[in-house]
Amino acid sequence: MTAGNEPPLRAPHVVGPDDEAVLAARLAARDPAALRDVIMRHAGALHRTAFRMTGDGHEAEDIVQEACLRLWDQAPAIAARHPVGSRAADTLRLGGWLRRVVTNLAIDRLRRARRLSDGAVPDREDDAPRADALIEADERDGLARRLVLGLPERQRAAIVLTYYEDLSNAEAAEAMKMNIKAFESLLHRARAALRQAFAAQGGTP
Amino acid sequence: MSVNDKDQGAPIRPGSPLARALGDYTPPPLPPGFAERVLAAAESRPAPLPGLRRPARGGRGWRMGRRIAIGVASIGALATAAAATGLLGRLDLPLPSAGTVWASLSGTAVAAPAPTPSVPRPAPVAPAAPATVAIAGPIDTPEELAEAFRRVDAVRKGRRDERSQLIDQRIASEIERRRAAGLPVPTAEQEARLRQRIEEARTRREQFLDERVKMRREELERRVESGEALTRETILRPLREDSGTPEPRERIERLRRMPPEERRALIEEWRQRRAGRLGGTAPGSAPAPATPAQTDLPPTGTVGAEPAVPPQE
Numbered sequence: 001m002t003a004g005n006e007p008p009l010r011a012p013h014v015v016g017p018d019d020e021a022v023l024a025a026r027l028a029a030r031d032p033a034a035l036r037d038v039i040m041r042h043a044g045a046l047h048r049t050a051f052r053m054t055g056d057g058h059e060a061e062d063i064v065q066e067a068c069l070r071l072w073d074q075a076p077a078i079a080a081r082h083p084v085g086s087r088a089a090d091t092l093r094l095g096g097w098l099r100r101v102v103t104n105l106a107i108d109r110l111r112r113a114r115r116l117s118d119g120a121v122p123d124r125e126d127d128a129p130r131a132d133a134l135i136e137a138d139e140r141d142g143l144a145r146r147l148v149l150g151l152p153e154r155q156r157a158a159i160v161l162t163y164y165e166d167l168s169n170a171e172a173a174e175a176m177k178m179n180i181k182a183f184e185s186l187l188h189r190a191r192a193a194l195r196q197a198f199a200a201q202g203g204t205p
Numbered sequence: 206m207s208v209n210d211k212d213q214g215a216p217i218r219p220g221s222p223l224a225r226a227l228g229d230y231t232p233p234p235l236p237p238g239f240a241e242r243v244l245a246a247a248e249s250r251p252a253p254l255p256g257l258r259r260p261a262r263g264g265r266g267w268r269m270g271r272r273i274a275i276g277v278a279s280i281g282a283l284a285t286a287a288a289a290t291g292l293l294g295r296l297d298l299p300l301p302s303a304g305t306v307w308a309s310l311s312g313t314a315v316a317a318p319a320p321t322p323s324v325p326r327p328a329p330v331a332p333a334a335p336a337t338v339a340i341a342g343p344i345d346t347p348e349e350l351a352e353a354f355r356r357v358d359a360v361r362k363g364r365r366d367e368r369s370q371l372i373d374q375r376i377a378s379e380i381e382r383r384r385a386a387g388l389p390v391p392t393a394e395q396e397a398r399l400r401q402r403i404e405e406a407r408t409r410r411e412q413f414l415d416e417r418v419k420m421r422r423e424e425l426e427r428r429v430e431s432g433e434a435l436t437r438e439t440i441l442r443p444l445r446e447d448s449g450t451p452e453p454r455e456r457i458e459r460l461r462r463m464p465p466e467e468r469r470a471l472i473e474e475w476r477q478r479r480a481g482r483l484g485g486t487a488p489g490s491a492p493a494p495a496t497p498a499q500t501d502l503p504p505t506g507t508v509g510a511e512p513a514v515p516p517q518e
Contacts, residue, residue: 032244039240051232060232061239068243073253144230163217163227188214195213198223 021082021089027075035072042095043068045165046102052160053106055149063109067101099175103161107153147197155190162187343434350429353440354422365411372403 026034043064050060071078071094082092148156154176161172173183217224287293301309338352376396383390391399429435460468 032248035244035247036240039243043235043239043243047235048232052230057233061235064235065239065243065246069247069250072247072250076253144227147226148230164230191215191217192213194217194227195223198226 020092020094021079021084021086023094024075024079024082024092025084027072028079035068038071038094038098039068042098045095046098049099049160049165050102050106052148052164053103053153053156054109055145059109063102063105066105067098070101071098096171096174099161100177103157103175104177107157110153110156143201147194147201150197151190151193154186155193158183158187158190159194343436344440345429345432345434347426347429350426350435353437357440376400 023034023037027038046064046067047060050063051057054060054063078092078094078097082088148159151159157176158172161167161175162169165172167175169184169187170180172187173180176183176186178186217227338348340349340352344350344353376399380390380396425435425440460471463471
């Protein structure tokens with residue numbers, strides 16, 4: 001389900017036991033190359049998550065950029081808590097940290113948009129005339145967009161993380177800062193809502 | 206949860222119609238310059254704020270305990286200060302001593318001694334004043350004569366003090382007048398010299414008068430011892446009679462009745478006589494003007510001595 005399309009951001013990397021801690025130490029030392037390394041490793045997946053949460057490409061870019069900058073700011077504290085060579089360094093996962101930030105930012109923005117628009121999240125589908133191919137692709141993607149964006153924010157996040165990003169329930173629960181039981185309940189309700197919405201669109205789940 | 210609900214919440218099977226529909230939701234690619242944009246934003250980002258101050262060491266319990274300890278210590282200090290300054294006694298709050306408290310705890314309390322009735326302090330005895338002797342009728346005993354001398358001395362002392370005040374007042378007013386008129390004002394040294402000269406003149410005069418008074422009193426004492434009865438006029442008048450000068454009122458009246466030429470000549474004669482007298486008393490000093498209040502203080506402080514006032518005995 002990954003959709004990384006930017007070649008530089010899909011550079012393969014091997015994560016060693018202390019690799020994340022070393023990266024955090026370099027970030028703490030204000031090494032721009034380390035931030036570029038982080039972007040290359042995680043930006044694609046983060047952008048996919050943000051886009052499927054918000055349904056807006058530009059909003060998704062903003063969320064990913066904000067998450068990366070927060071990591072840049074928080075790097076000294078993170079590196080201090082996970083010094084290189086320590087046992088804590090083995091538990092550091094910058095990808096998980098970024099995923100949690102992106103998920104929370106997306107939920108916050110959706111809630112803020114709903115509060116400001118005084119209604120459901122607006123459908124940002126572009127009605128302007130397009131080329132035929134784009135119109136067809138848009139019509140084809142329209143159902144999936146409506147299904148996902150029709151879910152409440154947290155249920156949407158649960159579907160995006162587990163279905164599209166293939167995360168385990170435990171990883172998704174950590175990204176949403178929930179315990180596993182609560183997350184499984186949330187995911188169950190999200191799937192049920194998705195099926196009901198799909199059936200309402202005339203589909204056969 | 207029904208069986209139908211469980212199916213609704215079941216995982217989405219790959220290849221199912223729902224999975225195919227969801228698979229069409231593809232995100233757009235990241236723009237090419239995304240990484241550079243983030244890096245530029247990171248470098249232009251202001252430095253993060255410093256972390257929050259570390260909370261005080263210890264938990265809530267210790268903070269509470271510390272506040273309580275500070276409060277108890279403060280109250281104790283205030284109570285100690287109040288007891289030390291006697292404030293509790295003024296407020297009529299009984300403050301038992303440590304010995305009393307210990308005795309009450311250990312059961313060794315002794316009966317408090319009966320309060321002694323407060324005896325008012327005797328008023329301080331005023332120093333015994335010399336017994337005053339009543340002068341009845343003519344003065345014919347040494348005691349009455351001594352009492353008369355004491356009264357005369359008291360009057361003389363009062364006049365002496367009055368003259369000193371008058372001198373101070375005249376000097377001060379003259380200095381003030383000079384200052385207001387823009388004339389040179391004597392310095393502190395000059396003023397001190399002037400006062401010293403006045404004091405010396407006064408001392409000489411006092412010595413001269415004291416000798417005369419002493420001789421006069423010895424004569425009066427002899428007369429009383431010989432059995433003569435003295436009257437008030439006998440004691441007060443003779444000196445004035447000796448001087449041969451009439452009362453000021455009579456003198457002024459006589460001057461007023463004189464022809465102007467004679468009066469002017471008499472005044473001139475009086476001035477010369479006075480100048481000669483002052484010159485004899487303070488050789489070298491300039492003749493003093495008629496009225497001391499009109500006297501300009503010269504820079505050197507040469508001013509006439511205290512106006513010669515005949516003794517008033």
